[in-house]
Amino acid sequence: MLTGISASPGIVVGPVHLLRWEVPEVPQRAIDESAVPRELARFRAACEKSVERLRAVRERAEKNAGPAEAAIFDVQVSVIEDAELRRRVEDVIRQNFSAERAFDVVMLEWREHFARSTHAMMRERVGDLMDVHIRVLSVLLDLPDYDPVDLPKGSHAILVTHDLTPSLTLQLDREAIAGIATDAGTRTSHVAILARSLGLPAVVGLLDATSRLTSGEKVILDATAGVLVVRPTAAELKDAAARAHVERRESEVLAQLIGEEAITADGVRIQLLVNVDLPDEAAGAATSGGEGVGLMRTEFLVVGRATMPDEDEQYHAYTNVIKAFEGKPVVIRTFDVGGDKLPVGGYPHEPNPFLGWRAIRMCLDEPEIFRTQLRALLRAAVHGDVRIMLPLIVTVDEVREARSILAEAARELAERGVAHRSDVPLGVMIETPAAVITADTLAKEVAFFSIGTNDLVQYTLAVDRGNARLATRFTPLHPAVLRLIHRTLQVGHEHGLNVSVCGEMASEPLMAFALIGLGLRTLSVAPRSVARVKQIVRGIHVSVAESAAAEALEAGTAPAAEKVLRERLNSEFS
Ligand code: PEP
Numbered sequence: 374m375l376t377g378i379s380a381s382p383g384i385v386v387g388p389v390h391l392l393r394w395e396v397p398e399v400p401q402r403a404i405d406e407s408a409v410p411r412e413l414a415r416f417r418a419a420c421e422k423s424v425e426r427l428r429a430v431r432e433r434a435e436k437n438a439g440p441a442e443a444a445i446f447d448v449q450v451s452v453i454e455d456a457e458l459r460r461r462v463e464d465v466i467r468q469n470f471s472a473e474r475a476f477d478v479v480m481l482e483w484r485e486h487f488a489r490s491t492h493a494m495m496r497e498r499v500g501d502l503m504d505v506h507i508r509v510l511s512v513l514l515d516l517p518d519y520d521p522v523d524l525p526k527g528s529h530a531i532l533v534t535h536d537l538t539p540s541l542t543l544q545l546d547r548e549a550i551a552g553i554a555t556d557a558g559t560r561t562s563h564v565a566i567l568a569r570s571l572g573l574p575a576v577v578g579l580l581d582a583t584s585r586l587t588s589g590e591k592v593i594l595d596a597t598a599g600v601l602v603v604r605p606t607a608a609e610l611k612d613a614a615a616r617a618h619v620e621r622r623e624s625e626v627l628a629q630l631i632g633e634e635a636i637t638a639d640g641v642r643i644q645l646l647v648n649v650d651l652p653d654e655a656a657g658a659a660t661s662g663g664e665g666v667g668l669m670r671t672e673f674l675v676v677g678r679a680t681m682p683d684e685d686e687q688y689h690a691y692t693n694v695i696k697a698f699e700g701k702p703v704v705i706r707t708f709d710v711g712g713d714k715l716p717v718g719g720y721p722h723e724p725n726p727f728l729g730w731r732a733i734r735m736c737l738d739e740p741e742i743f744r745t746q747l748r749a750l751l752r753a754a755v756h757g758d759v760r761i762m763l764p765l766i767v768t769v770d771e772v773r774e775a776r777s778i779l780a781e782a783a784r785e786l787a788e789r790g791v792a793h794r795s796d797v798p799l800g801v802m803i804e805t806p807a808a809v810i811t812a813d814t815l816a817k818e819v820a821f822f823s824i825g826t827n828d829l830v831q832y833t834l835a836v837d838r839g840n841a842r843l844a845t846r847f848t849p850l851h852p853a854v855l856r857l858i859h860r861t862l863q864v865g866h867e868h869g870l871n872v873s874v875c876g877e878m879a880s881e882p883l884m885a886f887a888l889i890g891l892g893l894r895t896l897s898v899a900p901r902s903v904a905r906v907k908q909i910v911r912g913i914h915v916s917v918a919e920s921a922a923a924e925a926l927e928a929g930t931a932p933a934a935e936k937v938l939r940e941r942l943n944s945e946f947s
Pocket residue numbers: 668670709804824825826827828829875876877
């Protein structure tokens with residue numbers, strides 16, 4: 374049995390589909406002069422086969438996600454067909470290198486060259502070069518486990534891979550894959566958030582599942598418990614089937630809560646909103662029982678793409694979400710790329726991406742990209758109750774600069790005579806200790822606060838949110854975190870601002886109880902968690918949650934805080 378972290382619940386049984394989406398090791402192999410023609414032929418055949426596969430992948434991505442997203446695979450085909458690249462590889466083969474060695478050397482050179490380019494367009498190609506590098510080498514080395522889509526429908530396969538990137542997500546055949554297991558990731562890493570958005574059971578943070586499993590072996594993916602049972606016995610299979618049945622029954626019960634109100638047992642209304650991640654998730658999210666969108670993560674519109682979405686494309690994507698929610702509030706966050714979210718088109722690699730050029734920093738440094746997004750948002754705002762939210766704020770200067778770019782965007786639209794709203798409320802995410810400590814300064818200049826606990830925990834405890842080895846140290850109930858949340862609420866309320874939590878913490882029943890006790894009245898959760906959180910809300914008394922949270926704030930450690938909270942929550946349901 375392999376133990377990881379539950380990222381998206383569900384229990385499924387199926388064969389492992391191992392996918393190694395990483396550049397394979399290439400053996401050092403010099404060849405004789407006489408072998409050159411054979412290696413040239415191998416190289417050309419591998420290119421042809423890769424192009425053929427890419428065309429199939431493209432077709433699937435177009436069906437899964439749409440033509441704009443699928444275009445990334447055209448770019449990859451054009452890389453393989455690039456005459457200069459071909460010539461260069463063939464020259465190296467003629468210097469007595471094997472086809473794989475020659476291709477590896479040239480791709481490394483090209484990737485390096487593109488990454489250092491001063492042209493954004495060139496840097497944007499680095500991710501594609503990497504994908505091509507992996508794909509062609511896998512063909513040349515005859516590696517069986519390189520193709521994420523080569524699966525018959527109805528396979529019920531469990532995809533086992535190191536990490537799930539947005540570009541891999543695009544390629545997945547959801548009719549063939551029943552669950553996901555990854556080496557990397559934690560509950561709040563983006564692999565987990567993506568898996569939840571796909572609605573597939575997922576266990577992440579298994580550390581070395583890709584080296585311990587082989588394709589085809591049968592496993593139980595118990596994503597509710599966060600484990601993977603390898604080659605299960607008949608008794609284990611029976612037990613899994615029984616638990617899956619119980620889960621289905623539970624979700625039927627929860628489904629009945631979708632239309633109910635989120636009011637505590639002592640009559641306090643809690644506003645439950647949903648987080649929308651993938652663009653095509655909006656319609657489903659709108660029927661999950663939430664009263665609007667508390668966080669739309671727009672970066673999933675841009676990552677894994679051949680080009681940045683232009684203003685019109687973004688306008689349509691935002692409008693779709695706004696319309697799906699029929700006039701309910703929709704908080705749309707500006708691009709939060711970087712960190713563990715793939716940077717758009719491969720900006721240069723950074724040694725400390727989480728302390729690096731991400732989120733608002735990138736937007737302010739690339740005002741053209743930012744203004745385009747803001748124009749699209751102001752246009753879409755005509756269709757509903759839109760609010761704009763800025764991620765990873767550490768200083769009020771960032772808010773001021775963003776506001777002035779927002780004003781420019783509005784001016785440009787006015788000059789073009791395009792319908793838009795220029796009075797869209799602007800709020801910030803509170804996800805750094807700096808933002809909490811200076812919340813009073815921020816509060817004077819923004820319309821709302823939304824606490825991003827995934828990052829707030831990471832930056833407060835200095836624990837990388839995506840590092841599976843540190844998962845047990847990622848403790849949202851650490852008193853330092855609880856006190857920062859409490860402080861944010863106090864300041865927000867002193868200034869009459871709405872304060873919400875949109876990090877994963879809000880989706881967890883025990884933590885939602887703690888947050889309500891701390892004073893939160895708006896929570897934004899994963900669509901699949903709405904009913905479960907509603908069940909908690911309806912079963913608790915705010916007075917009990919408040920006294921439990923007060924004790925948790927004074928507890929010396931996360932486990933002590935958890936113990937207090939759990940006892941009090943259990944007493945509410947006994
Ligand atoms: C957070 O940090 O809690 C958050 C909601 O943003 P993201 O997970 O997208 O970084």
